[in-house]
Amino acid sequence: MSRSSAVAYAIVLPLSLLALVFLPAGSISWWPGWIFITVLILAFGISALVLARVNPIIYRARSRLQPGTKRWDKVLLAIMLPAMVAIVPLAALDAGRFHWSAVPDWLVGLAYVALLAGIALTGWAQAVNPFFEPGVRIQSERHQRVVNTGPYRFVRHPGYLSALLLFFGMALSLASFWAVIPAAFASAILLLRTSLEDRLLQTELQGYEAYSRRVRWKLIPGVW
Secondary structure, eight states, X not given: OXXXXXXHHHHHHHHHHHHHHHHHHTOTTOHHHHHHHHHHHHHHHHHHHHHHHXXXXXXXXXXXXXXXXXXXXXXXXXXXXXXXXXXXXXXXXXXXXXXXXXXXXXXHHHHHHHHXXXXXXXXXXXXXXXXXXXXXXXXXXXXXOOOOSGGGGTOSOHHHHHHHXXXXXXXXXXXXXXXXXXXXXXXXXXXXXXXXXXXXXHHHSTTHHHHHHHSXXXXXXXXX
16 A cells, blocks of 8 residues: 555545544534544554554555456445445434434443454454455465465454454444444345355365365354
8 A cells, every 4th residue: 555545544534434423423522432433443553553564465455346356246245335334324323313222331342342353353364364355256366375374263254254243343332223224234245245255265266175174164153
């Protein structure tokens, strides 16, 4: 990533997050929103600094959808991403303005644990996997190989597990049950994407079938 791109990300993303939280909430003084934003910026900031040191090529790999991304994946992303983006403003509209939900404090705290676990897990997966791209494809020009270290020793798609933790963690850390609806919808699309990607890797990536026999679980150990 160029210096100018890094600066743009550092400015645009926090401003976008501020808008997604405080415009629906209707008040810049809504303190749960500030806690949420602070936690996200600190956690993702630390993760970004670590990745810049241990696996900097990940920024190029994740900068955009690369040529060869499967058409079905583009369709799934077009459906999933709006639902994912809707989680935060809907939660802020609920908890910050209209107070439709009554989420207990212990569940909010547990959601923050899930949120931080999701950020840590996706950072760990990206640190060991140079082929961690935003789109599904076989990266033949990069001589893609099976990655079986780090969290890939336990589940075959740790990045998707971290996304599930983030979806529900964002909704409930902002104390909104209503925001669980787009989180659940995005999660359903993600489960379909996981299944389709795993099937693709089984048939087209050398060594993946043997790896899948060693690591049985796609997302959640002991479940699926």
